[in-house]
Amino acid sequence: MAAGSVSSDVAEPAAAAGRSWFVLAALTFVYILNFLDRQLIGILAKPIQDSLGVTDGELGLIGGLYFAMFYCFIAIPVGWFADRTNRVNVLALACAIWSGATTACGLAGSYSQLVVARMAVGFGEAGGVPPSYAIITDTYPPGRRAAALGIFNLGPAIGAAIGVAFGATIAARFDWRMPFIVIGIIGIVTALLVWLFIREPERGALDPVQTGDGAGKAAFWPTVRMFLTHPVLMLAALGSGATQFVTYGLGNFAVLFLMREKGMVLGDVAVWYALVLLLGMGGGMVLSGRVIDRMTRKSRTGYAMAPAISLAIAMPFNIAFVWAPSWPLALMLLAVVMVFNYFYLSASVALVQDEVKPNQRVLSGALLLLVMNFIGLGLGPTWVGQASDWFKAHGDPHGLQSALYTLTPFYLIAIALFLWLARLLRRETAISRMPA
Template identity: 85%
Template sequence: MSATPDVSMRVTTPTRRSGFVLAALTFVYVLNFLDRQLIGILAKPIQDSLDITDGQLGLIGGLYFAMFYCFIAIPVGWLADRTSRVGVLSLACAIWSGATVACGMAATYGQLVVARMTVGFGEAGGVPPSYAIITDTYPPGKRAAALGIFNLGPAIGAAIGVAFGAAVAERFGWRMPFIIIGAVGVVTAVLVWLTVREPERGGTDIVRDAGAAEKARFWPTVGMFLSHPVLMLAALGSAATQFVTYGLGNFAVLFLMREKGMELGDVAVWYALVLALGMGGGMVVSGRVIDRMTRRSRAGYAVAPAMSLAIAMPFYIGFVWAPGWPLALALLAVVMVFNYFYLSASVALVQEEVKPNQRVLSGALLLLVMNFIGLGLGPTWVGLASDWFMAQGDTQSLQSALYTLAPFYLVAIALFLRLARLLRREQVRAEARA
C-alpha cells in the first residue's frame, strides 16, 4: 500500500446506525439479485411463451446482460468515488427496477433483450458503491462479517425469487413477478436516498489515510488494479468460480424441471429452501470464517475459498448426475454452502488493499473481471453447449452441458492457491521489514 498514514489513529466501532445502513444496502442487493435471477427462475414458462432456445436464454442471462452490467460499472465506479455513493446507488436501483417492469411487458425476444440490457445498465451501479459504503461503515476485523451479511443478498434474492416468482407465475403468468418486483424496487430507491447517509471516506480505517478525501484519478486507478498481482489473482479466481455459479444458477430450475421431473410448485418450495439455507448459510459462515482466518494470516482470504471449492466440486458432480430431483436438491444444498466463500473473501481483500478514495472504482473493476467472465460467459457457455448436445441427439443436453462446468472448479482452486502463496510472501517480507 502506498497510502500515507495520518499521525492520528482511530478505530470506529459499529453502531446501531451501522446496522441500519447494512440492512438497507442488503435489501437493495436482494432486489438487485432477485431482478437478475427472474429470467433463470421463470425460464420454462418464458421459453414456452416466446419460443426461445437454451442458447438464446443463455445469451439473455449471460453475455447480453453482462455487456452493460460489467463495462458500465467502471464509469459508474469512478463517478461514485468522486460524488455521492448513496446517490449513485439510489439512481441505479430506480433504473434497474423500471427495466424489470419492462421485462414483464416484453412481447418478443428482441424486446426482452433490450429490457435485460437496461437491467444490466442499472445494476452496474448497485454493488460497487455498496461495497465502499460498508467498508467505510465497518472497521477492519468486522468488514468480512459485514460483507458476508451483505452478500446474503443473492441468497435471499434468489430464494424469494423462486418462492414468490414461481408461485405468482403459476397463478398469474410469468410476467406478473417482473412487474411487482420492479415496482417495489422503484419505491426502495427513493427510501434509500432519503434515509441512508453518506459515510466519511476512510472513516473506519485503523490508520487514517491523509489523502482519503482527494478525488481518485481514473486511469491511474485502473492501471494500479490491472498491474496489481494480488487484485488480479483475486479477480480471476472469483471469475473462474462465477463461471460455475452463474452457469449453474441460470439453468438450475430449467434443468430440475425438464430433466429431473420437478413441477413449478415444487420449485417454489424446495428449491427456494435450498437456496435460502444453502447459499444463505454459506454467506454467513464464510464471513466469520474468513475474519477468523485473516487475523492469523492474510492468506486466509485465498485459502478459505480454495478449500471450500475443493469440498463443493464432488457434490456438484453428484448433483448433475443424480437420477431424481430429491437427491439432486440434497447434493445441491451442500454445493450452495461452499460455492460462495470466494465472494466475501475477494471483496474484503480488494477493499482493504486499495486507498479509501479508490474503493468504489476498484470494486467495479473486480466486478468487471469476475462478472464478464463468470456472468457473461458462464450462462452463455451452458446454453450454447446444451443446444450443441441437443443437436447431436442428446436427450439430456442440459445435464451434459452442466458437466462441462466441473473443470472450472480446478481452475479457480489453482488461482486461489497461487494467491495464497503471494499473500504469504508479502506477509513474510512485511514482518522482516518490521
C-alpha cells in the same frame, strides 16, 4: 455532570451501532432486489421459453453475455463517478433504473424486446453493488468488515430464494410477466427510501492508518492501471471469475434442469428449491464471513485459502447433483454445493477493499466486478446454453445435463488461482516482516 458524560459516551456508540445496522440492513435489501431481478429470467426460464419460443442458447445469452455487456462495463464509469460524489445517491438512482427496466421485462412481447429490457436492467444494476461495498467498508472497521460483507452478501441467497418462491408461485397462478412487474414497482419505491434515509459515510474514517492520500478524488486511469497491474487484486478477480463461471452457469439453468431432467414442477420449485437456496447459499454467506475473519486474523492467506478449500469440497457434490436420478436427492446435494460455492465472494471483496486506498474503493470494487462478472456472469450461462444446444443437435437427449458436467474443469481452474493467490499473499507477508 460526570454521570451525564458517561451516559452520553455510552449512548453515542449505541446510536452509531444502530445506524451501522440500519445501513447494512437497507443495503442488503437493495442487494436482494438487485439479485432477485437478475434471477427472474433463470427462475421463469421454462414459461418464458414456452411463451416466446426461446432456445437454451438464446436463454444463456440473455442471462449471460447480453446482460453482462452492460452490467460489467458500465460499472467502471459508475464506480469512478461514485468515488468522486455521493455514493448513496448513485445507489438510489441505479436501483430506480434497474427496477423500471425489470417492469419493462414483464411487458416484453418478443425475444428482442426482452433482450433490450435485460440490457437496461444490467445498465442499472451496474451502479448497485460497488457503491454498497464502499459504503459498508466506511461504515464498519477492519475486523468486522468481512462479517458485515458476509451479511450483505446474503442478498443473492435471499433474493434468489424469494425470487424462486415468489416468481414460481405468481407465475403458476397468473403468468411469467407478473413477477417482473411487481418486483420492479417494489424496487422503485425502495430507491426513493434509500435516497431519503441513508446518509453518506465519511471516506476512510474507520481505517486504522490515515495516510492523508485517501480522502481526495482518485484519478480514473491511474486507479485502473493500479488494479490491472496489481497481482493480488487480479488473482482475486480471476479466481472469483472462474468460480462465477460455475455458479452462474449452474444458477441460470438449475431450475430449467430440475424441471426438464428431474421432474420438478413450479409448485415444487417454489417451496423446495427456494429453501435450498436460502439455507444453502445463505448459510454459506454467513459461514464464509465468520471463517474468513477468523482466518485472516492469523494470516492474510485466509483470503485465498478459504475459497480454495471450500471449492475443493463443493466440486464432487456438484458432479453428484448433475448425476442424481431424482430431484429430492439432487436438491440435497445442491444444498451442500450452495454452502461451499460462495466463500470466494466475501473473501475477494474484503481483500480488495482492504488492499486499496479509501478513495479508490468504489472503482476498485467495480473493476473486481468487471473481471469476475464478465468471465462468470457473461460467459458461464452463455457457455452452458450453447453447449446444451450443441449436445442436443448432436443427438444427446440430455444435452443440458451434459452441458452442466462441462463446468467441472472450471472448479479446478478456480482452485489453482486461489492457491496461487495464497502463495503470493504468504510471500508478501514474509517480505513485510523482514527488518528494514
